[in-house]
Structures are given as structure tokens and as C-alpha cells.
Amino acid sequence: MWRRIKKGLEVRIGLEDLVNTKLKRYTVPRNTNIFYTLGGVALAAFIIQALTGFFLLIYYVPHSDHAFRSVQQIMTSVPFGWLFRLMHVVGANLIVAVVFLHMLSVFFMGSYKKPRELTWIAGWLMLLVVLTFSLSGNLLPWSQLSYWTTTVVTAMPTAFPYVGDYIANVLRGGEFVSGVTLNRFFALHVALLPPVFVLFLVVHIFLIRRIGLSSPPFGEQTAGSGEWNEYRHVSYPDGYSFYPYFVLKELYMVLAYLVVMFFVITFVPTLFLPQGANIPADPLKTPAYIKPQWYFLAPYQMLKLIPNKFLGISIQLLLLAMFILWPFFDTGRERNILKRPLLLVAFLASLLLWIVLTVWGRTS
Amino acid sequence: MKRRKFLKSLLALLGSTTLVSFAYPLVRFIAPPSKKAEVKRLSLSKGDIPAGEAREVVFNNTPAIVINRPGKGYIALSKVCTHLGCLVEFNKEKARLICPCHAGEFSLDGKVLSGPPPKPLTEFPLRVEGESIIIG
Structure with a gap:
């Protein structure tokens, strides 16, 4: 049966040639490390989110009178509803961790440098879409946690004079977070963000394939080094095949991702469902224990520390713009961060500051 | 051409x-739909709010608090923190209004005492007529 299908495809689309040219003869550097698989893991994580999200949509009711109850029913009455909800909730947090690690490793290995600036920007845009997924999905259970974290996030534009209030009102569909906001965020979460993410993903993968994978800057320099004044494809004739070797390495890491996900679901299922996630939204009572997700704790703590709202939010936006456009500031040819002590110190200091602010935000 | x-x-x-x-x-x-000007009034009984106490109300769709300040009389303030929109809580012991989200603190007059809020809490017009407190 399988042979007949294969033969049928061979006759029609030249399957063997496709596999040979696009997968087997596409080689990756011999010195790639496991950090190179994080992009593939993020893609697998996104597919898991899309599938579990689709299953949740079957039972979820996007209305402020029914949303909380429908989520509770998914957790308690629908057969294995708890499994798909927890996979979605835990996956929503793990995908951010994977994308963060991916960005950190790309930064550490200097892979954002010319000619890969656009690949870096496409990656950043995907990270921003993932964070928007997180913010919009966070409101959907219509819990106290959902309601008040959304109130804080949608109030951020009000820091900007003249247009701030209007933008905040457009986001919420009114002066306060309400059922209208829930509808807006639901539409954003399930209808707009997925195709936008896929678009950036296609651009990201196209750029990687078109330019060629960058090799680690440590050890022997294989390809892609030197002046870059005109387009050329970076290839590794002595590298190993993308399929099956690199694909197997990616599969191994995807399974490691699933191990972490199911470990959390089994042993610490409420890790990402803190107090407030199981209490229905009350627009007249802000609970004392409201904290954002772990990856927003650092900006949250910064907002608490900086006494001026406009300044606090502007600094964060400037930092974000700086990271996104970093390849255009750092134009030197040296990719090995170990040979650039100033950048190494700045990198480690920024990382440490982020960790300190995150822990501080959690415990304060 | x-x-x-x-x-x-x-x-x-x-x-x-x-x-x-x-x-x-x-x-x-x-x-968003254009905001309709609300002109509703809200009436409370003075006996509902002893000196040093407060009562939470909803005035023109905005969560609000009416406080009976010892020696200074009644005041009606919006509960919406001017920082990022969380609702402030009345703390009787400290005689302050405290925002649980980013630790902004306001006096019972609505003025910013500490933390990141950029401006005072919105004050609603209030008058006392006989035994009634009328907001709006």
C-alpha cells in the first residue's frame, strides 16, 4: 500500500528528487549544537497549541456570561477536557520559554549578523505574536486573573498623551474591560493571530533556507564568514544531511519538550494556574494577588519601580526596539561573543537583571 | 501616455x-462606541457611612467609593487607579486608598502619596442634603 502511494507520488511530483534536493542534500554544519533545534521545537510547540486550541474551541463559549463556566466544564465534565486545557495552558508558557532560549542562543552565537538581519526581525515578530497570543488567550477563561491582568495591559497605552486613551478604548471596546473586550480578544486569538504567525513563520523559514544556516562561531569557521557584498547561498558540502540526521536531532528535542510538558501536567498542574485563575471575573474587586505571567514579571516590576508611567512604558518600548533592530547597530564582523568582552558582559548583565526583576516581581 | x-x-x-x-x-x-454622557445621581443615607468608614458604589458605570473623612466630611472618588486601571482598596488603619497592582497609594482626598500613579483619583461631585448624600 505504502509503496503504491510512494510510486504514485513519484510519478506525479517527483517525490524522490524533492526529498533528495530539499532534505537530503540540504546540509547543516557539522558543529551544530542542540540550541539549533530550538526553532524546530518552537514550531512543534505552535502546532500543539493550534491543535489543543482547536479542541478547546469545541466546548468554549466566548461570552462573558458563559466563558468561565464553559472552561470549568472543560476541566471537570468533558472527557479528558482537563488534559487538552492543561496542554494548552502549559504549552502557552513553554512556547515562550523555548522562543526566549532560541533568541538567546541566536544572540549568543551572533547569528543575527549580516546577512541574517531580516531572519532575526522575523523571529522577533513571531515572539511578539506569541506574546499577543498569550495576552489575548489569558482573558478568555474570564477569571479574576484574566480580567485584571487584561485591565492592566490594556491601560498601558494610556501612558501616551492624545492618542493613548483612544487606543486603550479600541482595545477594550469601551472604557473598561467587558464582554466586548472578550469578543475582541477571542477574535484576535483564534482568527487573526494564527495566520499572522504562519506568515512570519513562512518568511523566517524562507530566509533560513534561502541564505543557509549559520554555523556556530566557536571552533572552526566553516562557511559564511568574510565580506558579504552580494547574495550567495551558504552551504556546507562537508556537513551532514538535514534529513534524517538533523530531523532526528529535532525530534529528540521535541520529545524532550513533551516530557517537560507532561511532567508539569502530572506533578505541578497548577504551576501556571495560580490563585485567581479559578475565580470568576469580578469587575468591582481587584484581588491583592494579581501577578502577570512569569515572562511579564520583569516589565511588571520595572513599572512598579519607575515612578512615571510614561517613562516606564517608553523605556520598555525603547528597549524592545533596540533588541529588534540590534543587528543594524552591531555591524562588526566578529561573531564570537567570547572575543567581545564588552558585549559578553552586557549580555550577561542584561540576563541577570531580567532574572532579578522577574524574581523580585514574583516575591514583592 | x-x-x-x-x-x-x-x-x-x-x-x-x-x-x-x-x-x-x-x-x-x-x-469603541461613543461614550454617552451619564447624568444619573446616586443617593445614600448618611447613616450608612459612619465617620472613618467608606462605602463602595457604582456611579455612572464607574466603581466608586464614598468616604466619611473624620473632620473633613464626605468625598466621592473613582476607585479606578490612575496608573493602570486596577481598583484601589480603602485601608482604614492607614487611612489610605491602596492599589493592589503596582502599590500606588492615595490619601483619602484622592491625592497621590506614593507609587507610580500619575494623577489623583477622579472626584465626583457630592453634596449632603439633610440625611442624604447625593453624588452627581
Whole structure:
């Protein structure tokens, strides 16, 4: 049966040639490390989110009178509803961790440098879409946690004079977070963000394939080094095949991702469902224990520390713009961060500051 | 004008017309409904709020608090923190209004005492008529 299908495809689309040219003869550097698989893991994580999200949509009711109850029913009455909800909730947090690690490793290995600036920007845009997924999905259970974290996030534009209030009102569909906001965020979460993410993903993968994978800057320099004044494809004739070797390495890491996900679901299922996630939204009572997700704790703590709202939010936006456009500031040819002590110190200091602010935000 | 140039110009004209005619309805579609001016009044009994106490109300769809300040009388304030929109809580012991989200603190007059809020809490007009407190 399988042979007949294969033969049928061979006759029609030249399957063997496709596999040979696009997968087997596409080689990756011999010195790639496991950090190179994080992009593939993020893609697998996104597919898991899309599938579990689709299953949740079957039972979820996007209305402020029914949303909380429908989520509770998914957790308690629908057969294995708890499994798909927890996979979605835990996956929503793990995908951010994977994308963060991916960005950190790309930064550490200097892979954002010319000619890969656009690949870096496409990656950043995907990270921003993932964070928007997180913010919009966070409101959907219509819990106290959902309601008040959304109130804080949608109030951020009000820091900007003249247009701030209007933008905040457009986001919420009114002066306060309400059922209208829930509808807006639901539409954003399930209808707009997925195709936008896929678009950036296609651009990201196209750029990687078109330019060629960058090799680690440590050890022997294989390809892609030197002046870059005109387009050329970076290839590794002595590298190993993308399929099956690199694909197997990616599969191994995807399974490691699933191990972490199911470990959390089994042993610490409420890790990402803190107090407030199981209490229905009350627009007249802000609970004392409201904290954002772990990856927003650092900006949250910064907002608490900086006494001026406009300044606090502007600094964060400037930092974000700086990271996104970093390849255009750092134009030197040296990719090995170990040979650039100033950048190494700045990198480690920024990382440490982020960790300190995150822990501080959690415990304060 | 050459045929090719004419077609290019026509395409640009039709494209921009389509874009503009779509953009305007889209902006109107996603914009929030215009806020209706609410002029409702709210009446409370003075006996409901002893000196040093407060009572939470909803005034014109806004969560609000009416406080009986010892020696200074009644005041009606919006509970919406001017920092990022969380609702402040009345703390009787400290005689302050405290925001649980980013630790902003306000005096019982609504003025900012500490933390990141950029401006005082909104005060609603209030008057006392006999045994009634009328807000609005």
C-alpha cells in the first residue's frame, strides 16, 4: 500500500528528487549544537497549541456570561477536557520559554549578523505574536486573573498623551474591560493571530533556507564568514544531511519538550494556574494577588519601580526596539561573543537583571 | 501616455481607492462606541457611612467609593487607579486608598502619596442634603 502511494507520488511530483534536493542534500554544519533545534521545537510547540486550541474551541463559549463556566466544564465534565486545557495552558508558557532560549542562543552565537538581519526581525515578530497570543488567550477563561491582568495591559497605552486613551478604548471596546473586550480578544486569538504567525513563520523559514544556516562561531569557521557584498547561498558540502540526521536531532528535542510538558501536567498542574485563575471575573474587586505571567514579571516590576508611567512604558518600548533592530547597530564582523568582552558582559548583565526583576516581581 | 504607463496609473488609482474605501469603514467598525454622557445621581443615607468608614458604589458605570473623612466630611472618588486601571482598596488603619497592582497609594482626598500613579483619583461631585448624600 505504502509503496503504491510512494510510486504514485513519484510519478506525479517527483517525490524522490524533492526529498533528495530539499532534505537530503540540504546540509547543516557539522558543529551544530542542540540550541539549533530550538526553532524546530518552537514550531512543534505552535502546532500543539493550534491543535489543543482547536479542541478547546469545541466546548468554549466566548461570552462573558458563559466563558468561565464553559472552561470549568472543560476541566471537570468533558472527557479528558482537563488534559487538552492543561496542554494548552502549559504549552502557552513553554512556547515562550523555548522562543526566549532560541533568541538567546541566536544572540549568543551572533547569528543575527549580516546577512541574517531580516531572519532575526522575523523571529522577533513571531515572539511578539506569541506574546499577543498569550495576552489575548489569558482573558478568555474570564477569571479574576484574566480580567485584571487584561485591565492592566490594556491601560498601558494610556501612558501616551492624545492618542493613548483612544487606543486603550479600541482595545477594550469601551472604557473598561467587558464582554466586548472578550469578543475582541477571542477574535484576535483564534482568527487573526494564527495566520499572522504562519506568515512570519513562512518568511523566517524562507530566509533560513534561502541564505543557509549559520554555523556556530566557536571552533572552526566553516562557511559564511568574510565580506558579504552580494547574495550567495551558504552551504556546507562537508556537513551532514538535514534529513534524517538533523530531523532526528529535532525530534529528540521535541520529545524532550513533551516530557517537560507532561511532567508539569502530572506533578505541578497548577504551576501556571495560580490563585485567581479559578475565580470568576469580578469587575468591582481587584484581588491583592494579581501577578502577570512569569515572562511579564520583569516589565511588571520595572513599572512598579519607575515612578512615571510614561517613562516606564517608553523605556520598555525603547528597549524592545533596540533588541529588534540590534543587528543594524552591531555591524562588526566578529561573531564570537567570547572575543567581545564588552558585549559578553552586557549580555550577561542584561540576563541577570531580567532574572532579578522577574524574581523580585514574583516575591514583592 | 503609453498603454503600459496608463494601466499602471489606473491600477494605482483603483488600488488606493479600494484601500481607502475599506480603511474608513474598518476604523469605524473597530472603534469603541461613543461614550454617552451619564447624568444619573446616586443617593445614600448618611447613616450608612459612619465617620472613618467608606462605602463602595457604582456611579455612572464607574466603581466608586464614598468616604466619611473624620473632620473633613464626605468625598466621592473613582476607585479606578490612575496608573493602570486596577481598583484601589480603602485601608482604614492607614487611612489610605491602596492599589493592589503596582502599590500606588492615595490619601483619602484622592491625592497621590506614593507609587507610580500619575494623577489623583477622579472626584465626583457630592453634596449632603439633610440625611442624604447625593453624588452627581
